[in-house]
Each structure stands twice: as structure tokens, then as C-alpha cells.
Amino acid sequence: MRPNRLNPLFAAATSLKGIGPKLDKVLAKLLRPGAPANAEARILDLLFHLPSGLIDRRERPRLDQLPEKGIVTVEVTVGKHRPPPPHLKRLPYRVECFDDTGTLTLVFFHAFADHLQRMLPPGETRFISGAVDWFQGSPQIAHPDHIVSHEEFARLPLIEPVYPLTAGLSPRILGRAIRASLEKIPSLPEWQDESWLKRKGWGDFSTSLRKLHQPATHDDLNLLTPERLRLAFDELLANQLALSLVRKHMKRKAGRKLAGTGDVRTRIVSALPYSLTSSQQTSLAEILRDMAAPERMLRLLQGDVGSGKTVVALLALATAIETGTQGALMVPTEILARQHFATLTPLCDKAGLRLALLTGREKGRARDELLAALAASEIDILVGTHALFQEGVEFRDLGLVVIDEQHRFGVHQRLALQAKAQNADLLVMTATPIPRTLALTVYGDMDVSKLTEKPAGRQPVDTRVLPSERMDEVIEGLHRLLASGGRAYWICPLVEESELVDLAAAEDRAKALAAAFPGRTGLIHGRMKGSEKDAAMARFKSGDITLLVSTTVVEVGVDVPEATVMVIENAERFGLAQLHQLRGRVGRGSGKSTCLLLYQGKLGETAKARLTIMRETEDGFRIAEEDLRLRGAGEMLGTRQAGLPVFRVADIVEHADLLAAARDDAGLILARDPKLETPRGEALRSLLYLFERDDAVRLISAG
Known part of the structure; x- marks a missing residue:
């Protein structure tokens, strides 16, 4: 195609x-x-x-005017060759060169003498270009970038672009390609x-x-040159056009009106120990309005840590059940699936809803019985990981799919889910507040609802930034806290992109803390079996252990209101969004909570700015905007995570104003030419292929 x-x-x-x-x-x-x-x-x-x-090679000094450092291009006469002695091959091969003002030595390691003799014949003039250095008061150039004769000089690139490289690739080969x-x-x-x-x-x-x-x-490398802006707009338009086509495709499939009676919802609300916040009520009203409309709902529910998204999702699911359909709640990890199941069970019991859990761990007869009950409509809401949409999992009549997203499912996965869910409504929740520009590129196919308040009774978290030299004081404070029946989390440093190294750091820290607090310390990490993680979580929740040490590969997505202290070691290595997520694990009860950010060594500018923002505010939306500004989109959401489109030319921070224009343009294009059949439409199909958004082209002709 x-x-x-x-x-x-x-x-x-x-x-x-x-x-x-x-x-x-x-x-x-x-x-x-x-x-x-x-x-x-x-x-x-x-x-x-x-x-x-x-690299600017236009600098052409005489040899007595060579700078301390920098790239130069010099015209010299080749002098004596000085190969290393036969028994000392590790020494460099040197070639002396001169002009009428001074001398310069060219240095080559692991050199082939006959090759250098051919390239640098004594007595001949050569133009040498490379980085000048000084050794024992004399100038030298090691492995020059270019060695050319008078005839070849006209072809020497005096200005050369520099490209990001990787091991095993030379600038010359990449430049030529x-x-x-x-x-x-x-x-x-x-x-x-x-x-x-x-x-x-x-x-x-x-x-x-x-x-x-x-x-x-x-200046030509600036992100705001006309050329860069042109290509950035092309890429953003391809992104927005693709998202608009996905939305059109999903909306085109017949939805159904899911307008409940409100009975089950009322029972859930009356079972809650608090009343809904005004933003919970507003978001719920938006969701219910979408569900009652004949088109399919495609809505994103954005909420800060602890803003009560799960309750809003449960009330939406209850509405689907009131209309005689079923609901699914899909989460990215098994820990979160079990946590949601545990949180929702008491509320569902009071409201008379039949709740079940399905993860990769359910096997054999128990799984078969669960699937049979699901197909027979004896289960109202199924909670689980992506196992919910595997072969053999058949709902009798699925009305609403809720995805607790956390940036793990991109547009492709949403499309696959929609196919499985036939004409079900879709509600995506994300616990990381996302800046508006980023939300448009990741969720541009969806309507957005925001939760901006914390439920009543939640306490602000006192955040402090301390050097790791004060760790003894922190441990002393923990002694007082644990002696009085309190509980705490200790998050281990992010060592590198390696679970094994992170794990070693966590195990060492857990051993040290277990010695300080015998019998009261537990450890949880990504390499543990699911059942082991659950057991450690359950012990922490029950108070059997009171200090939980964890690596970052585990979502500490656990609601333990009794935990009031969060210690994050090497906090300078974490992203803002991650720090904010981790801090959100405390301050969930009525007790006063503290988050201690321990840093090591001298803080760099970015790390200092990050920790300052954490101390100043708990507003996740402000934190997200700052994180985007400090780190850029790719790093902020983690380029490896599936939800984030990879931009090769556009920069979400620098080109934010172009994104809004691209969104408007995409809407206008599809209103005038929904199947991209006009000459401009045909050209836009090329654009979608060029920036690899061609999945969207297939949707144009799909039913």
C-alpha cells in the first residue's frame, strides 16, 4: 500500500x-x-x-599561532618519520611536520608504516586537519581527521556536521552514509x-x-530554525492525523447507550467512608454522559496520586452492570491487579456486585471455572492483567473496559483491545499527571477528564531533602517511628538500567536495615515470584513487618494508610514523576506523613531543580510540566514504554505551539476529506508512511 x-x-x-x-x-x-x-x-x-x-575547520593558523585546544587545519611540509622501536610496538608512530614558523608532531597508535609513508611522503606539502593538543610544551595532533594534498584540499569539508554515535561506528563512516x-x-x-x-x-x-x-x-542547529520547524510540524501533523483517524475509526463502530438506573452506584457511594470530591463528581458526570450517548466512549481519566480514580472507575463499571452488561478492569502488573481486587471487594460486596480476578497465575480447574462463569454472565466485573484479553477469555456481553494505563499501553494496544471488546465503551486511567502537550500526542484520540483534588482527610506530606551523610539520623528517626507502631517504605537507589544491579543494591540495603531492625524488615523486588511479592505485601499491610525495602522495578502500588514515612535513597537519580509517584504512597491515612529524599555528593543543576520542586509542591500537574521542561518527553515517560510515540524531529517542549496547530489542521483535513482522496489527501498518505504512522492508513478503508 x-x-x-x-x-x-x-x-x-x-x-x-x-x-x-x-x-x-x-x-x-x-x-x-x-x-x-x-x-x-x-x-x-x-x-x-x-x-x-x-566541526568548523576554517581556522587556518600558522604553527606558531596554534591554540591551546580546538580543531585546526594547517598547511605543513612533511618531515622525518619516527616509527617505534621493533621491541616497543605499543609506543606511537610519530611524523614530524613544519612550516616556516614552527613544528608539529602527528601521532598514530597501532599504525601501518607503509600506509603512513604513502599518505605522508617526506618533503611534500599536506593539509592536516584535527584536534590540536600539547605534550611537554610541543603541539601535536593524534590521528588527524583529514590528511590531503593541494589538489584534494578543495574537497575537504571545512564545516562538518557531528552526529550522535555508538560503539563500533566512526564519524567518517556515518557521515558518508x-x-x-x-x-x-x-x-x-x-x-x-x-x-x-x-x-x-x-x-x-x-x-x-x-x-x-x-x-x-x-545557529543552524537550533530547534527553531525554519527547516527544523517545517519538519517538526510534518511529524506532529502525522501524529495528530493518525490519532484522529484512530478516533474516527473507533467512533464509527456502533456504540450503545449505557444509561443505568443509578441504584448500584448509590449503594457504592453510601458504603464509602468519605464523600466524593467535586472533581470526582464532575469527571463521573462526563463519563456517564458519554456512556449514555449512542457513540462509543473514548475517555481518559487523569488523576494525581491518591485522587480517587479507582472509585470513579468502579462507579462507571457499576453503571454498565445496571444496564445488564459486564465490565473489565485491566492493569499493567499482577501486584496492582491484586491490590485493586482487594480494594474493590468490600465495596462490591456491599453493592451486590460479583467481582473476580484473572491474572497469569490462575491456572487449571480454577481458571476453567472462572471462564465458564464469565461466559455465563455470572461475573459482573473481571479485574486482571492483559490476561483478560487472551484467547479463550469470553465475556457474555462486555459493556465497559477500564484500563489502568500507566503508559504501558499505546494506541496499537488500545486498538487491539477495542477489537476484542467489540462495541464496548473505553475508559483509560492514568496515575501520572501528564502535561497537556504530551497528553495530545499520546491520547489525542480521547476526551479527557481530570481529577485535581485529594479525597477529604488526606494529609499533606512533609518533604525534606537531606545529604546521605545524615543517614544515621534517618535510621534513628525510624527507630522512634517503628517503636511507636508506625510503618515506613525504603526505596533503594536506581543504579542503572539493570534489574540485577538494582537488586544487589536493594539486598545490601535490606541486610543493613534488617540488622538495625531485626525481624521487622521485608524486601520486595522485580525478580521475586508473584506469590512471594504478595506475601511480603500482606505482611507489611498487616503490620507483621513494619519497614518495607523495595527496588524501583516494583510499583509500590499498595494502599497502606498506616505507612507514614517514605525514604528514597539517591533521590537525585530519579525522575520527577517517579519521585512524585513514590511519595504518593504515604499520606494516605490520617497520620502526619514525611518523605525523605536522600542525595549523594554534589547536586547538578537539574537534580537540584527536581528536588526543589518536590519540596515546594505536591501538585502532580505542576510537577509533570516541570519534569517535561527539565528532561524532555522521551526521558520523562521512558522511551522504552509503549505508550509514547517516538519523535525523531519534533521536540514536544520546544515545538508545543506547533502541536496545537497540527491538531487543528488534522481535524480540518478529515472534516473536508475523510478518506484522504483529494490530491492533498494522497500526499498526506505519503506523510503518514514517511513518519511510520501507516497503521492509520489501513483504518481509512477499514469498516
């Missing part, structure tokens, strides 16, 4: 001279980080790999509105892309 004119861009990088299978593996790892292990690098990947800096890729850009039809391009002063796609790879000054 891809237009033929785009085929050159999707050709393998191995079609370029000098790129073999071995180099292709290295390129694919660098250019396609989320792709399957056997994925090839393509011309397109090289073209969207933009420069991060430039990208230059060869630029020659493969085909002639493409214009998909942007001509008057909009004129107003913005932007050129066409191909010219803009070429110019981005040929910066003449550092």
Missing part, C-alpha cells in the same frame, strides 16, 4: 556502498532503538538522524497547505531535510 515513490527511502542501509551486515547491526541499534532485534537500518533512519553539533542517503531523497508532492507554508516562510520537505544535514553555523 505504500506509495512507490517512497520505496527508495525504505531501502536497507546495506544498499549503500560500504555498509555490510556487520555495520548494519550497529546502525540499526543506534537508529532504531525500539525495533525488533533483527530489524535492518534503512535510508529513512539515516535521514532522520540529525546532527547534534558541527548520511551524505549518500541525501542523494536518494525522491521528489515528493507537497502535503502542507501552501498559504500556511508562505505565512511561516518554510521551504519544502526535501530542501529542509537537506539543509538540516548541512549546517553552516551553530
